Amino acid sequence: MSEGQTNAATIAFEQVEKGFDGKKVLDKVSFTVAEGEALCILGRSGTGKSVTLKLMIGLLTADAGKVLVEGEDMAALEEDGLMKVRRKMGYLFQSAALFDSFTLNENLALPLHRLDRNKSPEEIKRCVERTLGEVGLEKDGNKMPNALSGGMQKRAGLARALVLQPKILLVDEPASGLDRITACEIDDLLIKVKTERHTTMVIVTHDIHGARKIADKFAVLDKGRLLAFGTPAELDQTHDNLLQQFIAER
Amino acid sequence: MLKSTFDSIGKVALFGAQAIRDAWVPPFEGEYLCKQLYEIGVGSFFLIVASGFALGVVMTLHTRSTLVQFGATAEIPVFQSLAFFNEIGPLVAALLMAGRVGAGIGAQLANMRATEQIDAIETLSVNSFKLLVVTRVIACTLMLPLLTIFMDAAGILGGFLSEHIWSHLSLQLYVHRAFDGVALADFVPPTLKTAVFGYLIAVISCFYGYTTNEGSDGVRKAATNSVVISSLAVILADVILVKCIFFLFPDQAI
Numbered sequence: 001m002s003e004g005q006t007n008a009a010t011i012a013f014e015q016v017e018k019g020f021d022g023k024k025v026l027d028k029v030s031f032t033v034a035e036g037e038a039l040c041i042l043g044r045s046g047t048g049k050s051v052t053l054k055l056m057i058g059l060l061t062a063d064a065g066k067v068l069v070e071g072e073d074m075a076a077l078e079e080d081g082l083m084k085v086r087r088k089m090g091y092l093f094q095s096a097a098l099f100d101s102f103t104l105n106e107n108l109a110l111p112l113h114r115l116d117r118n119k120s121p122e123e124i125k126r127c128v129e130r131t132l133g134e135v136g137l138e139k140d141g142n143k144m145p146n147a148l149s150g151g152m153q154k155r156a157g158l159a160r161a162l163v164l165q166p167k168i169l170l171v172d173e174p175a176s177g178l179d180r181i182t183a184c185e186i187d188d189l190l191i192k193v194k195t196e197r198h199t200t201m202v203i204v205t206h207d208i209h210g211a212r213k214i215a216d217k218f219a220v221l222d223k224g225r226l227l228a229f230g231t232p233a234e235l236d237q238t239h240d241n242l243l244q245q246f247i248a249e250r
Numbered sequence: 251m252l253k254s255t256f257d258s259i260g261k262v263a264l265f266g267a268q269a270i271r272d273a274w275v276p277p278f279e280g281e282y283l284c285k286q287l288y289e290i291g292v293g294s295f296f297l298i299v300a301s302g303f304a305l306g307v308v309m310t311l312h313t314r315s316t317l318v319q320f321g322a323t324a325e326i327p328v329f330q331s332l333a334f335f336n337e338i339g340p341l342v343a344a345l346l347m348a349g350r351v352g353a354g355i356g357a358q359l360a361n362m363r364a365t366e367q368i369d370a371i372e373t374l375s376v377n378s379f380k381l382l383v384v385t386r387v388i389a390c391t392l393m394l395p396l397l398t399i400f401m402d403a404a405g406i407l408g409g410f411l412s413e414h415i416w417s418h419l420s421l422q423l424y425v426h427r428a429f430d431g432v433a434l435a436d437f438v439p440p441t442l443k444t445a446v447f448g449y450l451i452a453v454i455s456c457f458y459g460y461t462t463n464e465g466s467d468g469v470r471k472a473a474t475n476s477v478v479i480s481s482l483a484v485i486l487a488d489v490i491l492v493k494c495i496f497f498l499f500p501d502q503a504i
Contacts (some may be wrong), residue, residue, distance in 0.1 A: 097366040
């Protein structure tokens with residue numbers, strides 16, 4: 001459960017610090033995520049879990065330390081470089097963040113139109129239908145996001161995150177606001193993506209049941225510091241009360 | 251207060267300069283631009299035409315009551331056309347645009363920011379500034395001169411109907427009198443200055459919407475600021491542009 005440093009690290013945090021309005025949210029956090037690995041980040045609300053994801057995809061910049069994605073220092077990249085790295089990544093937002101003035105089809109087609117100009121409209125249509133089919137929304141492509149339930153919006157958000165076939169998938173609270181059954185469906189979809197596409201995943205969650213199903217490793221954050229990092233089995237061996245509160249199945 | 255005002259002006263100016271620079275850099279968002287042109291142009295058409303028509307009627311009524319005292323009612327059409335071409339058309343179209351489109355842009359972008367939709371665009375490797383800001387700036391800049399022409403036409407038509415009811419003046423004679431003595435310089439520069447108004451409205455509204463980060467309160471502030479600041483900017487810019495037109499076309503100032 002030491003701070004892992006893997007050679008084949010797809011994502012690496014090196015002594016990362018981040019604060020807002022003088023309050024430190026992340027304090028010297030270091031960990032790595034290997035290729036094809038699923039890391040679940042656990043911890044109380046406000047401990048910097050979502051900030052960690054936003055640092056990985058370059059929506060935020062670290063105050064100190066380095067965030068490396070496939071060896072690229074996210075803070076040092078120019079706009080073009082950042083876009084290239086982001087092409088390898090998908091991001092499922094907590095609220096799904098679907099474009100509310102677009103249909104689901106248009107939501108998914110948006111990056112395809114722009115990033116692969118050689119793709120014909122038919123190819124884009126097929127790609128959108130196939131991706132929506134993977135999340136069970138093949139019949140809902142013409143619907144607007146506000147016509148979907150919370151669970152469907154999450155699945156649509158996941159479809160949009162997957163449409164560019166990312167090597168890395170970042171997921172923010174996949175179970176939030178969902179009932180247990182729907183949350184399990186989302187977990188199953190994530191497991192399917194991981195096994196079939198060998199996608200590297202970083203998932204921020206409060207749902208320890210889901211986390212145990214998906215994760216190869218846990219990272220537990222508390223008050224901005226990395227409390228523990230390791231496989232679920234490794235962390236289960238610890239007797240730290242605070243840690244056990246985060247990782248024990250209730 | 252003064253420092254923060256200048257700070258805001260500086261930020262808006264840089265934001266607007268970035269929009270101009272990015273407008274020339276590919277990839278171009280043609281499809282989304284067409285959508286914005288339609289929403290801004292066609293969406294504002296009825297408001298502009300209806301307002302222009304009503305203003306035309308009211309203007310003629312006011313002008314008539316004054317000119318009738320001097321026996322100069324024959325001059326009503328040309329007063330009407332000059333007033334609309336020079337000032338009423340461009341300014342009122344811009345202020346209506348600031349109210350309708352400016353508030354819409356500010357609120358929509360602020361809502362997209364609050365609901366992480368703008369972040370979502372960025373995570374998809376799409377340049378959100380080019381997609382959301384540049385397209386709106388181009389659309390407003392192109393559509394406002396066009397809408398101004400429709401407002402001018404509606405105003406002159408409203409004036410004609412009002413005058414026709416009073417004096418049974420024929421359309422042919424009204425149009426002849428309205429355009430007699432109107433030079434190209436009376437129409438082209440004031441109409442083109444609305445491109446600047448459109449640019450200002452779009453840049454200011456996009457700035458307040460795109461850069462907010464305060465949730466639903468940010469949406470309210472963005473919508474309010476978009477209308478208030480862009481209306482003020484249009485009026486101030488009008489002063490400067492009218493002065494510029496007088497400088498470039500001295501005959502206009504006489």
